[in-house]
Amino acid sequence: MAKLTLTVSDTRVETPMIRSITLTAADGGTLPPFAAGAHLKIRIPGQSEPRCYSLVCLDGDEAAFNTPSAYRLGVRLEDPSTGGSQFMHGLQAGDTLEVEGPKNDFPLHDIHANEQTVVLIAGGIGITPIASMAAALKRAGRPFILHYYGRSREQMGFLQTLAECHGDALHVHADDDAGTQLPLPDLLDQINQKQHVYVCGPKGLIDAVIEQSRNKSWPNAHLHFELFANAAPQFGDRAFEVELRQSGKVLQVPADKTILDVLEEAGCDPLYDCRRGECGVCQATVLEGTPDHRDYYLSDAERDAGDVIQICISRSHSDRLVLDL
Structure with a gap:
């Protein structure tokens, strides 16, 4: 994904809780093209992970997608907030943002291949x-x-x-x-x-x-x-042990953290992308134990087999989970 420094050119109150934010290139030039469903990853000061915000295009003009002069976001003020939406709602014209994208994990299918509504x-x-x-x-x-x-x-x-x-x-x-x-x-x-x-x-x-x-x-x-919501603890979640068979590490996963969180804290460098259980990038093979699947990626048959797990969001029904990592 491209890394850009963009300038806030305008902000507008859409509703009491939603603000639209218009971003332009520092030199006023054309921005990279995007397709419907794309988002930007925005670095929030003090936050370790960027926040994702979808690009809004209300104009059917082809240039708005292919040669955009500006990007437009719609941000809802979350309550409670981890700080991302509060920061975005505090932006003013002239502020700059470090941005990655556009990236599209939610594209339209071939809209010319099917005449169904x-x-x-x-x-x-x-x-x-x-x-x-x-x-x-x-x-x-x-x-x-x-x-x-x-x-x-x-x-x-x-x-x-x-x-x-x-x-x-x-x-x-x-x-x-x-x-x-x-x-x-x-x-x-x-x-x-x-x-x-x-x-x-x-x-x-x-x-x-x-x-x-x-x-x-x-x-x-x-x-x-x-879904832009990351993994969150659920009622009844408990700690469990995860063994990384390849490295021999044995780690404790507390109720309020994911397997991915714990691996990163232990100095591992696992592959991941969405942190929402949608993309499948963080998938790991399960050698022992019973996964508690919470992803949106696996089929019902794959969940029933219990051979793989999305470590960014899923947990363990068993006290110990052994992964081929």
Whole structure:
């Protein structure tokens, strides 16, 4: 990924909790191209890992993707926050950011290969990559429908522009407006197996779509999602021991840390990328023990086999886990 130093040229309050931030090159030149679904990794002072923020493109103009003069982000102020969103909300025009990207782990499939209506589902700030997809699909003349879920209209970012751009293709489902509500199960009942579905938003929304899609036997290749939430402790998590067979190291993994965290603290250099259990880069072979799979990468059959584990997010049901590392 390219490493860039970008300048904040403008910030705008979209909702009480969402701020859009426009970034430009220091020399005012053209920025690297990107496709719908791409994000930037931004270095946050005092944070060891960069934060990922999706690029927002509401304009169907081809130049907005291929020869952008600026990047636009939408950032929700998280509560509680680890500091990333607070820092981003504090940015002012003239500030500079160290950025990696654009990178795209959430691309559109070949939008010319399937004439079925594409289904876009966004929850909360998950609208940021989904809005870019809507713009790209509209530009390509491809049929789509966008379902946008949120707690209230006043908290839903970019809503007016989306309505102006997409008209009847946009369906807003706000918790505070009973007349707009379409329960997620009812929406999924309307989707056929030939359609591609893209979903971004809170973990609960994505988990619900994944679970119900499996119940309906949708093809895995037709369900696409992105989750920016890293591993977090769950109720009942406990410590366990991990042995690295190749090196002979035996390490303790506490309840509030991942296997990847512990390996890094021990001076190991494991491969990883997303830290969310989506990409498969950190996968390790399990020689002994029973993994507690929490990833979004493995198939049901692979989970049942218990032969591999995504060390960035998954844990152990057994007291000891032996990995081929």
